[in-house]
Structures are given as C-alpha cells and as structure tokens.
Amino acid sequence: MTTGLSVVVPMYNEEAVVPTLVARLRPVLDGLGIPYEVVAVDDGSTDRTAELLGVQRRSWPELRLIGLRRNSGHQAALTAGLHRSRGDWVVTIDADLQDPPETIPEMLALARDRGLDVVYGVRSDRSTDTPFKRYTAGAYYRMMRRLIGGDVPSQAGDFRLLSRETVDVLRALPERTPVYRLLVPALGFASGSVSYVREQRAAGDTKYPLRRMVALAWDSAADFSAAPLRIATWLGALAFLACLALMVFGIVVWANGTVIPGWTSLFLAVLLLAAVQLICLGLLGEYVARIYRTVQSRPAFHIAADSLDPEPGLAEIPQQRSAASVR
CATH class of the missing domain: 1.10.287 (Helix Hairpins)
Incomplete structure (x- = not known):
C-alpha cells in the first residue's frame, strides 16, 4: 500500500521536542491535501520519546512509530525509515526543528513542477550555529567535494525530498554504513534545491557532538574515496x-x-x-x-516494533527503555 508522502523523522532522546514537532509538522502536512504518513523512528531512546509519540498517535492516525531495539545511529535510523516508508515522495528531516517543516510544500512543488527526483534543503544562513560548527561544516563539504567531486551540494544535510524511484534504488544498494548526504548525489538523479534559514534547536541537546562529527567525516571519506x-x-x-x-x-x-x-x-x-x-x-x-x-552481512538495525504491523504485540511501542538496552 502506497501513500502520497512519507516524512521520515529519526529520533533519539527527543522527549523535550516531541510536542513542538507535532504542533509544527502536522498543520503543514494536513495543508498539502494529499495522503501522508509520518514515520518516526525511535533510535533506542532511553527517555520518554516513544511514550510521548504513542500518546500523539492516538489523535494523529497518520503518525507511525518504528522502534529500534538499540541505539544504532542517525544514518541507520534514516535507513530504517526509508526502507519502511510507503510514500510516492519521501522527506527526511531531523526532529530538532532546525530544518523548518514549513519548507516541505515548497520542496514538493518544485519536484513536481520541474520533474525532479531529489530536492535538497540548503542552509542559506547558519548564524544560529556556533562559529566552530559553521567552520567544521564548511571544512567537511570542501573536503568531500575535493575527494569525491563537485556533485556534493554545499550546506545540504539530511533534509531532503526523494522520489519513490530514488528510494527504491537506495534500498537496493549494498551499503552497510550509508552516508546519505554523499550517497544521494552520487546516484545522479535530477535534483534541485530550496534555501532556508537554519533555526535554533527547538529543545534538548544536539545529538551530533564532536566525536560523531569526526566519525561522519571518516565514514564519508572511507566509504566514498580511496x-x-x-x-x-x-x-x-x-x-x-x-x-x-x-x-x-x-x-x-x-x-x-x-x-x-x-x-x-x-x-x-x-x-x-x-x-x-x-x-x-x-x-x-x-x-x-x-x-x-x-x-x-549483519543488519545495520533491528526493528523491534512497527505500529503499522497487525501482529499481536507489535501494535504498541514500549513506553520507555532502560539505559542497558543501548549498550
């Protein structure tokens, strides 16, 4: 069964931002006038993220919750959401609301009007980030363009819109540690971009500290270049x-x-x-x-439950996980 639009949201310990995310995302999607689903991927959170999403799901039937058994990482959570998505179009967006969901209609309209398979959300203003974050991000994109080529869009993270054809190709690739900000441009699908101003994080703390940024840079270099x-x-x-x-x-x-x-x-x-x-x-x-x-051939993630599955025991997501479950 397919739907018009899937919005994939990887989440890890985001209990503070769940109400704000729903309050901003739902009106945008309701206003599109097409069938949609929101695929929230709980990446082994140890707080009340899954519980709060379960509460929101009672009044928002389009909200779909996928729970991973352990914390598998941001890119693995994205992979789980992409593989389980059913939309003709798929948007990936982080839960912190630094990438505004109000941009989604513009991305969808651009893809339809110009026959594009990929629309990147490009940050035109990163003044809300720290100087260190802006410098390291700029250095990352310069390094990737030098190593891989000029197809890597500058200042484009994981906020993007993909066609079903693009998602199907991504699913068929044998990548074990995909870095989608490099993998998607490498496919060569027709693409465009929409600019936006990067906002302050709505709540909570960043899930990309320095060590994860370094790990992302290494994965990018090692997976895509010799x-x-x-x-x-x-x-x-x-x-x-x-x-x-x-x-x-x-x-x-x-x-x-x-x-x-x-x-x-x-x-x-x-x-x-x-x-x-x-x-x-x-x-x-x-x-x-x-x-x-x-x-x-070990899977990059293990799905513990999917609220869409009809089997007994998978209809509800566990409300809270212990810290031991992510070790």
Missing part, C-alpha cells in the same frame, strides 16, 4: 626517498674517510620506516574492517 590509501602510498614514497638520502649520505661519509657512529642514522631510518608502516597498516585495517563487516 584517498586515505593514496595518503599511505605517498607517505611510503616519501619514506623511501628519505632512506635513499640517508644511503647517499652514508656513502659520501665513507668516501671521505670520516668516521662517525652508525647507530644514529640506522636508528632514525628504522623509526621512520616503522612509523610509516604503522600508518599504512592502520589505514589498510580500516578498509579490511569494512570488508569484514560486509562479509558478515
């Missing part, structure tokens, strides 16, 4: 040239009859080679680890 391997190659070449220079130096000293202790040059050469070898092994290990995870 540049880290090329770095290892260049380091190996430089180390080889350094060894040649040391050999020339040793031959010149021997030819001049100068007696010097040999342990210093040998010690430095061994240190240099050992350091480069360790760096290369580390980079190669990252790729081997990804191959290993792929060969294991």
Whole structure:
C-alpha cells in the first residue's frame, strides 16, 4: 500500500521536542491535501520519546512509530525509515526543528513542477550555529567535494525530498554504513534545491557532538574515496626517498674517510620506516574492517516494533527503555 508522502523523522532522546514537532509538522502536512504518513523512528531512546509519540498517535492516525531495539545511529535510523516508508515522495528531516517543516510544500512543488527526483534543503544562513560548527561544516563539504567531486551540494544535510524511484534504488544498494548526504548525489538523479534559514534547536541537546562529527567525516571519506590509501602510498614514497638520502649520505661519509657512529642514522631510518608502516597498516585495517563487516552481512538495525504491523504485540511501542538496552 502506497501513500502520497512519507516524512521520515529519526529520533533519539527527543522527549523535550516531541510536542513542538507535532504542533509544527502536522498543520503543514494536513495543508498539502494529499495522503501522508509520518514515520518516526525511535533510535533506542532511553527517555520518554516513544511514550510521548504513542500518546500523539492516538489523535494523529497518520503518525507511525518504528522502534529500534538499540541505539544504532542517525544514518541507520534514516535507513530504517526509508526502507519502511510507503510514500510516492519521501522527506527526511531531523526532529530538532532546525530544518523548518514549513519548507516541505515548497520542496514538493518544485519536484513536481520541474520533474525532479531529489530536492535538497540548503542552509542559506547558519548564524544560529556556533562559529566552530559553521567552520567544521564548511571544512567537511570542501573536503568531500575535493575527494569525491563537485556533485556534493554545499550546506545540504539530511533534509531532503526523494522520489519513490530514488528510494527504491537506495534500498537496493549494498551499503552497510550509508552516508546519505554523499550517497544521494552520487546516484545522479535530477535534483534541485530550496534555501532556508537554519533555526535554533527547538529543545534538548544536539545529538551530533564532536566525536560523531569526526566519525561522519571518516565514514564519508572511507566509504566514498580511496584517498586515505593514496595518503599511505605517498607517505611510503616519501619514506623511501628519505632512506635513499640517508644511503647517499652514508656513502659520501665513507668516501671521505670520516668516521662517525652508525647507530644514529640506522636508528632514525628504522623509526621512520616503522612509523610509516604503522600508518599504512592502520589505514589498510580500516578498509579490511569494512570488508569484514560486509562479509558478515549483519543488519545495520533491528526493528523491534512497527505500529503499522497487525501482529499481536507489535501494535504498541514500549513506553520507555532502560539505559542497558543501548549498550
């Protein structure tokens, strides 16, 4: 069974923002005049997020709740929502309301009028973010365009509209750790963009601290480019040239009859080679680890319940999870 529009909202410990999200999102979607569903993916929250969504669902039948058994990460929650969505069009949006849901009608109208498969929400003003956040975000997009190519839209996060054809292609890809802000442009579907001003977070704390930002940057580089391997190659070449220079130096000293202790040059050469070898092994290990995870074929997420399923026991989402369930 399909519907006109699906809105996928990954959520992790967002109890503070649930009422505001519903108050802003529902009028926008009701005003579209088409059948829709809101696929809220509870990413193993330990607060009352699932409980509050269950309460909202009683008066909002279009709200659909999917619960993951553990905290699997933002991109995995997006994947779960995309795979379970039924809409001819699918919008992905975060729950913090920094990306305004009022932009959704404009995105849908642009896609229909111009026959587009993808419409990106592009942040024209990020003054509500901290200077550090703005700088690191800009550096991320510059690095990705340099490594991958110019198809990566600048300042476009995970707020986008996708056609059903695009979603079906994404579902068929064998990606284990998808980074959709890079994967979607790489597909080459006809695309456009809608600009908006990034707002303050409605409530709660950010779910993307520095460590997750660094992890996202690494996943982006390792999944979409062989540049880290090329770095290892260049380091190996430089180390080889350094060894040649040391050999020339040793031959010149021997030819001049100068007696010097040999342990210093040998010690430095061994240190240099050992350091480069360790760096290369580390980079190669990252790729081997990804191959290993792929060969294991372990799912990136496990769905505990879907409010749309008719089976007994899956109609209601557990109201609260313990902290142990995410470990």
